[in-house]
Amino acid sequence: MKPDNKKQPSLLFTPIKVNGVTLKNRIGVSPMVTWQAAANGIPNDFHLAHYGSFALGGAGLVMVECTAVEPRGRMASADTGIWNDAQVDAWRRITMLIKSQGSVPGIQLGHAGRKASTTKIVKRSLSDHESGWPTIAPSAIPFGGAIDRVPIEATLEDIDALQQAFVSAAVRSVRAGFEIIELHYGHGTLSNTFLSPISNHRVDRYGGSLANRMRFGLETVRRVRKVIPKSMPLFVRLSVTDYADNGWSVDDSVEFAKQLRAADVDVVDCSSGGVVDGINYTPYNTPDVQHRASARIRSEAGIATTAVGKIVDPLKAEALLRDNSATLVFIGRALLNNPHWPYTAADLLATEHTFKYPDSYDWCIGWKGFYKWRQSLQKDQNNN
């Protein structure tokens, strides 16, 4: 395929500035836990190769997996962490590799709350005999199903300490070389359980009304914003709906996004679910729910958003940007399947000016070399 500079420039491959950081394209690696760390939470060679592959593959933003702000906040003991300096040093190796390839490293900071202390992949609570640990949440209500450990109800002192754990993790993330921080407020993690009336039955100023349920998350955002550079993009991942009549709704997400914007959050990352056990998402057509919520939050709260969920076709990614459903697209499983997904997308959408392969590949598969390479493949095929 000959590069066609006359075609309409692709939005997916148009660089974008988010706060003080420029992304070379609008493709972000969606945060995905890998369960590859030892119990010390230190990322290792697996993480270096894994995240390095996405940077070599051309994603503009490589958001690393949900990383625990304190040991108690790990989902499984194989989760990565950023609660000490040894972890900072190990992450720095990874951020340096990502940056050396022209991508921007981001980190998702999370606390699993009542979903902590579980086995990996197929989730069930670890018992005390299996080295499980006490969990903490806004209310002493277990998640349900096989995640049946009853969390302790956080006191006001606990709440202050939990927020401080996010603050310390944010400071460490900056020291580790991350250029974007995302706070995980989705998927039934601690902050998500403060938001949802299903998991938050508190009667103090952190529970009850919508304003009270938003307090934990907003205070955390404000405290984090104070300790990171003004120009550093701050993202928040939301579960835009609990998919339950009496739960958190897309309307609530729009209201929360307005408040997040006022607290200097730059991007709302629109995921869904995770507070209620046993929901069958299929009838809800989940990606559409998320993409539509992204569009609403973007227009009604006036804040940048990500669309995420089952984006595999580059044309779909481009369409979501073109119809103003999102500012960025986050891609998960399609990138696990093919970390070079951006190359395929560029082949379809980009022009010579809007996509560059890594130097080492550019001479043979970049626009000029690529054209020759394709021609020679075609010739071989014709000769056979």
Ligand SMILES: Cc1cc2nc3c(=O)[nH]c(=O)nc-3n(C[C@H](O)[C@H](O)[C@H](O)COP(=O)(O)O)c2cc1C
């Ligand atoms: C293996 C795996 C691990 C995941 N881990 C996380 C995580 O750490 N944090 C998070 O917010 N979402 C996590 N997710 C959800 C993804 O970020 C993404 O939102 C979801 O997979 C939908 O996008 P996709 O259809 O492009 O895969 C994970 C998904 C997968 C498949």
